[in-house]
Structures are given as structure tokens and as C-alpha cells.
Amino acid sequence: MLKVGEVASTTETSSEAFRARRNAGTRDGVAGAGMEISGGTYLPTCNGCFVRKTGACPGFGVKGDPDSNAQRGVQPVQSQIQVFPARRPILHPREEADFVPVICSGWAATSISLSNGRKQIVSFLLAGEAASMNYLFEACAGRAIEAVSQVSCRKFRRNDMRDAVMQNPSLVASLGRALGEERERSDQLSLDLSRRSAEARIARLIWSLFERLRKKGQAQDSVIDFPVRQQQLADATGLTAVHVCKVLSRFRSNKLLRLDGRKLTLLDQKRLQEFVEWR
Amino acid sequence: MLKVGEVASTTETSSEAFRARRNAGTRDGVAGAGMEISGGTYLPTCNGCFVRKTGACPGFGVKGDPDSNAQRGVQPVQSQIQVFPARRPILHPREEADFVPVICSGWAATSISLSNGRKQIVSFLLAGEAASMNYLFEACAGRAIEAVSQVSCRKFRRNDMRDAVMQNPSLVASLGRALGEERERSDQLSLDLSRRSAEARIARLIWSLFERLRKKGQAQDSVIDFPVRQQQLADATGLTAVHVCKVLSRFRSNKLLRLDGRKLTLLDQKRLQEFVEWR
């Protein structure tokens, strides 16, 4: 069983962890945000990310998986899976890494920082998301990745991964779509930071995280796990932690949402969504 | 001779314009910012962009061009070249275009807008720059492109272009590098918008534009053509035109730069560069 800090190097061996998860996960048809084992250890809970389609993920290279390319004779790409406790760095901003990092469970964040400590979180990464398609080509210089909640992260060998994608037109198409989504998000981030009010930025961030989890089947009704600190919300919205706090309490008193423990409940999706589209 | 608004469809025919330019351009070894013809018409002045390496640009598919893949038997990709007057839209934000736009001469800007008119310029495009590598895969939904100065823009058929790139490993590598640069720039933009002062944003923008032109050999000493309006500087830095004006006049009175007519002179590169690295 995989413990915090342990590394499992693998081409196809450590897929037991995945198989265990998948069985547990599909038992009731709902994928939870993380399966807690005695002692707070989490197992991967992703439903498969971009890599799954390539047939390169050992977690899904299992016979009979309809989404897997295993049957088509694609070889899994060598990878390591590794577990990080919350708030720990996963990848340093100047690390010349030759791998593609993928979040298998938990929440992570990618950020860039000024030397005076000021920081911008560029994106949150949820279970089943590659950090960025850019890693297929080269390390994202300057970007740090850190764990928000406890995270398990799989690192695929870049060159093998890239070649596997390039030789398959339908994967190239997926790559293009993924790159497009990244671009769209980063455009919207710029627009948020420059032209939207603090309220709108926070509402939009929360809404988009909720939507992403909902699409993965990880929202129960209108409540989601929300391990993000206010300081991190501030880093993601270009605000101050103090100001985030004030806006959030305004939201609370307006009955837009509830946020306690590490659970987030959307109480008035309609009004919240107005922020998303406008202002 | 190509006039404003005219369209030249071509696979390799309209390369005369390019050949003319190249001859003129290389006469004294310096590429000017635009070759003025009687009546204010400009001809392309790029030194070749990403597309040149693919051998797909008819402007450079000429025998004996060492950078060209023409000798290696690569077919030029079908394209149209088109001239736009300053301040005119080149590509509408929701246009489902099946081509890759490349700026052959002049300045353009890509931007995204809110429905209330607020706007963020995501990048300036200089002669010899593709609008974004994303266009190789799909249209950049939501992004508008508009001419800043007079622009000539070549549009390559997307699918042919993409296939040409994908089947050549060294082009894939260039693509990766280009995507990385785009990511880096958009990361830095977010960081600017959220965490840097108005002074720093403007100084950095000006500095980076200057550097890009200098690398293309389009800076005479420390002066460049600078067709950008203050409103556009504001749209690019997330500020107000009024505030941009105030910051610029502070820069002027501090003898950091001169900016009149449509010429920009950097008077104190050292002090300006301090903004670039810090704050």
C-alpha cells in the first residue's frame, strides 16, 4: 500500500492500487474525492485523464477497459507515482524535469512567484488532470506545482509520452483540444485579474471549480470538498487573504454559499452564476 | 502590387511581393519596420516566422533559401495574404476560422472582451509572428485579432499546416518551444496584472516590445516604431487610458523614455530594466 512520501516506480506493476480504487469507486457508481485509508492515506481516485486515452497509464492499461488502448497494442509509458502531503511542493519552479506530471488524486495548484514573495496561482489541478499539456514538450520554466490537499501524482517519461501522442491523429486532436482549453482558461484569468471586481473573481473561481468537479461526478448535490485556504484563493484571484475573507463573509450573509470545515455548498447557484457571465 | 483590402489567394504565386521585399530588405542588411510605398502602402517585412521553417510559406519557398524546406520536397501550404488598415478587425472573436493567421508586416493585437466593453489585450503580434500556435489545432474561441498599425496577414490552411508540422520531429520540437513561450508570456501577464504596479506593468510591456523588435533587427539604436495608442497600452496592462497617460508623463519627466509621433526612444535602459526584473 502506498504511503505518503513513498515512490512506486512502474511500467505496469503498481496498477494494483488503481485496480483496488476502481473496484471501490465503481461499487456505488460515484467517485468520491478521495478514499481514506487508516492513517489518512489516500488512493488515486481519478476517472482517467488525458493519459488514459493514450493507453499509457498503467492504472488503466487493464484488459477489458473499453477506453484503454492496451488492446490496440500501445505500450504503457514508464511512470512513477508519488504521494505528497498537503501544502508540500510537488515540482520546483526551475526544476528541469523530463516528465509529464499528472494529478491522480487530490488537489494541486500551479503558480508563479515574484522574488518578493508575491504569487499568482495560475490553475488548480484536480484528480485526473495533467498539470499542463506543455509538459509534453518541455518543462514549464518558472511554474511551481504544489499540493493543496494530499495529492498522488504520477510522472510519465516525457519523450515516450509525446511520441505516443504524436503518432496517433486522434490523440493529436485531443491534445489540440486540451491546449485550447488551457489557453481559454488563461485568457479568462487575465480578463478576471484586469477587469473584474473582487466579488466576480471569487465567485467565478468557485463556480468553475464546482463545475469541474461536478462533471467528474465529484459533487454531491451542491456540495463539494474544498481544501483551498483563503490565502490560496487570494493567490489565485490576485487579491489579499484579508479581502477574500471579507468578500466570502459577504457571500455568506447574502446566502450565496456556505463554506466551513473543508466543505463548500452552493446555496444560490442562479445568483452566483450571474457573476460568471457578467461584470 | 497589393493594396489595402485586397486579397491574394496563392499557393506560390504572390511570392513576388515577398521577393521584392527581401531584395529591398537585404540590400543594406537591415530590415526596416515597413517599406513605405507611394500612398502609404506597406509590404511584408518579416524575416520569416515559424511557418518559414515548415517550408510552407510561399514567401520563402524560394530555391536557394537555406532556411527553407523547399529543397527537401515540402509542399507550400495554401494561403491568402490580406492587408488591413490600422485599427481594423482581422479576426472576429467567434469566427470559426479554419486557418492559421500570421502577421507578415505591421503590428496587431489579440484581445478578449467582456460584454460590457471592458477588454484585455492578451498579446501584441509583430511582423513575422503567428497569432498563436493554438490555431494549428483549432480557432481560438473568444479571441479577437485586430490591426494596430497597417497589417498584412497571411492565412494558412489549418489542416495542411498542422499535418506538415506533425510529420516532422524537428518542427514538433519548434512547436513545443513556441507553445512554451506563449505559456510563459501568458503566465507573466497574469503575474503583471495581479501583482505588479502600474509603473512596472507599463515599463515591462514597453521593454518587452522593444526587445522583441531589437531581436528582429527592427530597432535603430534605442528607438523603435511604436504605433500603439495609449488606450491600447491601457487594454494591455489592465489600466485606464488616463492612468497610462499619467504614468507615461512621469516616465518622460524622469527621462526614462521619449514617446512622440509614433516613435519610442528608450533613454535609460538600465533604470527601465529594473522594473522588468523586480517589483
Next chain:
DNA sequence: CGGATAGTTGAGTTATCTCAAATGCAGTGG
């Protein structure tokens, strides 16, 4: 239980915005 981390609240400051009026500059038509 104690120390560290995270969140809350209030008071005062400031960078940037909005509004408005004045100036300059380029292009147009007579």
C-alpha cells in the same frame, strides 16, 4: 494542553478609477 496556522474584524491608507474640461493633431470638404 500548547503552539502554530487559518480566519475574522475594524480603522486608516493608497493606488487606481471616474468624470470633466482643455488642448493638440490629422483628415475632410469647401
Next chain:
DNA sequence: CCACTGCATTTGAGATAACTCAACTATCCG
């Protein structure tokens, strides 16, 4: 060549969203 129009820039005065600082409380974790 001139008056006229429309856009870009400049400048000042006042408003405000978000910031900083600081003290306090709540929560987490060993």
C-alpha cells in the same frame, strides 16, 4: 488655405475598491 470634425492626449479634482496593519478568535495537530 481655412474651418470643422473626430480622435488622442493631457491635467485636475474627487471617489472608491482594495490594501496594510493590527489585534483577536477559532481550528488543527502533535
